Amino acid sequence: MGxxxxxxxxxxxxxxxxxxxxxxxxxxxxxxxGFIFLFGVYIVLYGHLTPGGGFAxxxxxxxxxxxxxxxxGKEAALERMSKTVASEFDSLGALMFLMLAWLGLYFGGPxxxxxxxxxxxxxxxHLFSAGNIPLCNIAIGIKVGTSLFMVFIILSVxxxxxxxxxxxxxxxxxxxx
Amino acid sequence: MVTLxxxxxxxxxxxxxxxxxxxxxxxxxxCVGAVGFGVSIAFLFLRAPDIAITQVVVEVLVLVIxxxxxxxxxxxxxxxxxxxxxxxxxxxxxxxxFIFGLEVFKSFPQFREPVFTTMSDxxxxxxxxxxxxQTGAANxxxxxxxxxxxxxxxxxxxxxxxxxxxxxxILRAKARKRTTDSSEGNSDx
Numbered sequence: 001m002g003x004x005x006x007x008x009x010x011x012x013x014x015x016x017x018x019x020x021x022x023x024x025x026x027x028x029x030x031x032x033x034g035f036i037f038l039f040g041v042y043i044v045l046y047g048h049l050t051p052g053g054g055f056a057x058x059x060x061x062x063x064x065x066x067x068x069x070x071x072x073g074k075e076a077a078l079e080r081m082s083k084t085v086a087s088e089f090d091s092l093g094a095l096m097f098l099m100l101a102w103l104g105l106y107f108g109g110p111x112x113x114x115x116x117x118x119x120x121x122x123x124x125x126h127l128f129s130a131g132n133i134p135l136c137n138i139a140i141g142i143k144v145g146t147s148l149f150m151v152f153i154i155l156s157v158x159x160x161x162x163x164x165x166x167x168x169x170x171x172x173x174x175x176x177x
Numbered sequence: 178m179v180t181l182x183x184x185x186x187x188x189x190x191x192x193x194x195x196x197x198x199x200x201x202x203x204x205x206x207x208c209v210g211a212v213g214f215g216v217s218i219a220f221l222f223l224r225a226p227d228i229a230i231t232q233v234v235v236e237v238l239v240l241v242i243x244x245x246x247x248x249x250x251x252x253x254x255x256x257x258x259x260x261x262x263x264x265x266x267x268x269x270x271x272x273x274x275f276i277f278g279l280e281v282f283k284s285f286p287q288f289r290e291p292v293f294t295t296m297s298d299x300x301x302x303x304x305x306x307x308x309x310x311q312t313g314a315a316n317x318x319x320x321x322x323x324x325x326x327x328x329x330x331x332x333x334x335x336x337x338x339x340x341x342x343x344x345x346x347i348l349r350a351k352a353r354k355r356t357t358d359s360s361e362g363n364s365d366x
Contacts, residue, residue: 043230048314048316049315049316050316051226051229051230051316052227053319055231056227056231060234063237066241070241087341094335097331097334098331101327112327112328112331114311114312114313117312122313124309124313129313130312133313133314133319133323137319143334143337144337147341150344150345151242152245154344155344
């Protein structure tokens with residue numbers, strides 16, 4: 001995210017005027033996408049201090065990639081996060097959350113005990129406080145963001161065509177063709 | 178504030194009825210979106226910013242996915258009449274649910290009066306009094322969903338994970354080959 005792409009770049013085929021939406025949408029997306037991503041990260045990181053949290057922030061992060069998909073076509077988004085990477089991050093977030101829960105058991109206490117807060121409590125109302133609640137937020141944010149991006153890719157870029165009793169998947173045609 | 182909420186509720190009910198009754202799929206989806214944004218504004222006025230943020234964000238995402246799916250699929254109209262029998266059954270069921278709901282609402286505390294002001298042993302009291310000390314999180318909602326009620330969140334995450342797993346398994350573009358050539362099939366998942 002946030003890298004500048006010049007026309008001579010090897011990835012410049014992503015900025016092909018034939019793909020995606022109009023120039024206005026593309027320009028606004030180019031300015032706004034990084035801010036949306038950063039806002040999602042902020043919502044995740046400050047989930048224990050301000051309204052928000054892992055789920056809402058994760059959905060905003062997914063929204064940044066979805067905006068990219070809508071404006072530039074799916075290649076632009078899949079270049080930054082391919083389906084393989086997205087599913088790996090999805091599993092990573094779920095495993096991280098489960099690991100945090102299990103570590104509570106390891107450090108002496110029930111499953112899901114807030115062991116960091118118990119052993120070294122942070123300063124209240126600061127970013128580094130509340131023990132493993134921010135870590136859980138980060139795990140859920142990674143999980144939700146990548147998995148909702150995958151849902152979008154699966155549901156709207158690919159489509160199921162029922163033809164003469166045969167059910168098969170085709171890539172979605174570009175608009176205007 | 179009660180009048181505002183009533184107006185919002187009326188707007189949402191009208192939107193929901195239109196969403197169910199209209200023949201055009203795209204306007205139905207837009208009405209669903211209007212209902213969702215009405216819900217999020219209602220949450221905001223009821224002082225639940227956490228839920229309001231989540232509602233807005235999920236609503237936008239779902240709206241984009243649904244509109245994209247309907248536009249690309251060329252399915253814009255629903256045809257066919259309702260059956261008389263199913264109509265009567267659903268209306269009768271709705272009436273029963275409405276009467277039971279009225280009975281339940283009688284046992285609720287007054288509107289704008291939280292339950293912990295009338296019931297001294299509500300668990301909300303514990304959260305408000307000791308939440309910050311025990312968990313250290315300034316946002317009580319997060320401290321509840323990730324500390325006191327973390328099992329719920331784990332269950333939610335599992336549900337989401339399983340749903341994605343099923344969607345990926347069913348809706349993948351290429352079927353995995355049965356022969357030894359499995360490396361190519363794996364890379365495409």
